[in-house]
Amino acid sequence: MNTPFWQSVLAITRKDLRAELRSRELVNSMGLFALLSVLIFSFALELDRVARQEAISGVLWVTVVFASVLGLNRSMAMEREQGSLDALLLAPISRGAIFCGKLLANFLFTLVVGLLLLPLMTVLYNMPLLQPWILVVLLLGTAGFSTIGTLLAAMTVQTRARESLLPIVMLPVALPVLLSVVRASTAILNAAPIDDWIAWPQILLVVDVIYLTLCFLLFEYAIEG
Secondary structure (H helix, E strand, O other): OOOOHHHHHHHHHHHHHHHHHHHOHHHHHHHHHHHHHHHHHHHHOOOOHHHHHHHHHHHHHHHHHHHHHHHHHHHHHHHHHOOHHHHHHHOOOOHHHHHHHHHHHHHHHHHHHHHHHHHHHHHHHOOOOOOHHHHHHHHHHHHHHHHHHHHHHHHHOOOOOHHHHHHHHHHHHOHHHHHHHHHHHHHHHOOOOHHHHOHHHHHHHHHHHHHHHHHHHHHHHHHHO
């Protein structure tokens, strides 16, 4: 008997969250990477105030993207090493529910790291990152990266070079998301008129919906392969 879809999704998400609360491996490794990245960029740009203001959006999103890749790699690797992925595939639940459950957990992990970065970078770079529109862009951007990353991590987890392969295949596919979030964030932080940048969050929302639909449909074939 098949388990109801959303019940399966929430069960998988709760499983990942409980595992992370016990080990604290994913968020700690992602958070440490993010902290070191923003500190290095802060020291490198310390003497050039204009460069710091121009680069802060790129620093934020490069850090979020690579922290996300790190978390996705480790999350799927643990599933495979512990046999949890095989158990999920044998369970009487749809492959779409597995995808949505893993996506929701990955989204929450990445969002936590992104939210922690905002006050830290506000202090280090002396720029007001804690703004409502920045939070909206962070939410949409994290959703896009987590969506495509969950699908590609499921595809690359079976390979030996998964740690290096995932960013290679993910970054070109996620380029529309990265372009949209950087353009929107840069304009918001530079206090540009809303008419000049409001199209970017709208494009980002459309891209997220397209990615979510395609990844949901393709996940069954990716995970079985």
